[in-house]
Amino acid sequence: MYIKLCNFGKPTDCALKAKQQPISDTPRKVRVYRIISLVLFAVCILLLIVILGLFVKLTGKQSCQNADPTDTSLQECNLKKCQDIYQQSLFHESQCSCHHDCDKGWSKFENSCYFLSKERLSWHESRKYCQRRGGDLAMITNGRLQRYLTTKGNMHYWIGLNHVGTNQWIWNNNTVLTVRYWGQRFSSGDCALLAANEEPERSWHQSICTLYLQYICQITRT
Secondary structure (H helix, E strand, O other), X not given: OOOOOOOOOOHHHHHHHHHHOOOOOHHHHHHHHHHHHHHHHHHHHHHHHHHHHHHHHHHHHHHHOOOOOOOOOOHHHXXXXXXXXXXXXXXXXXXXXXXXXXXXXXXXEOOEEEXXXXXXXXXXXXXXXXXXXXXXXXXXXXXXHHHHHHHHOOOEEEEEEEOOOXXXXXXXXXXXOOOOOEOOOOOOOOEEEEEOOOOHHHOEEEEOOOOOEEEEEEEEOO
């Protein structure tokens, strides 16, 4: 805005000319510029806060790797610690499980592997075969294993029980028989067999040891 001074002429003419001069819109533009500047400043502050937040989050995860795992105040460290423990647990389980794997053709029950043969041998020949495989004829010392083996097969199988040269039944490890699952049929002989598909509570029978039957081998995993 400008004002032109009149040094001559009538006062009324000078005032009239001053009123007719164009008025500038500079103050309105200044207000607009100030508003735009404030908006841009607010946007910059917001972006700065976001950048700082991302920086703290990223650097916090990295520093957590060197933090004390017992510090419960660091949630990221606690999460990483749990993940490490979980991975270690899986690793140890995978290592242990390899010791409990059974060879092909063998089935696993509890902590042992069992092999139900298809060929027929005498009791002593069956035991020698099992020993060559690193085990022995099966020893049944609880009802769980008795039910498992009785329902697993479908034939008559030699088990590691006999009373050759003794007056009582003993297992191959020389322990005396305590838990019994003898059947009702009368039979004779010095070696014991398991009749699969019979009632588990009464599926054992005596037989002569030279009879050719199938057999069950057992390898205990420790």
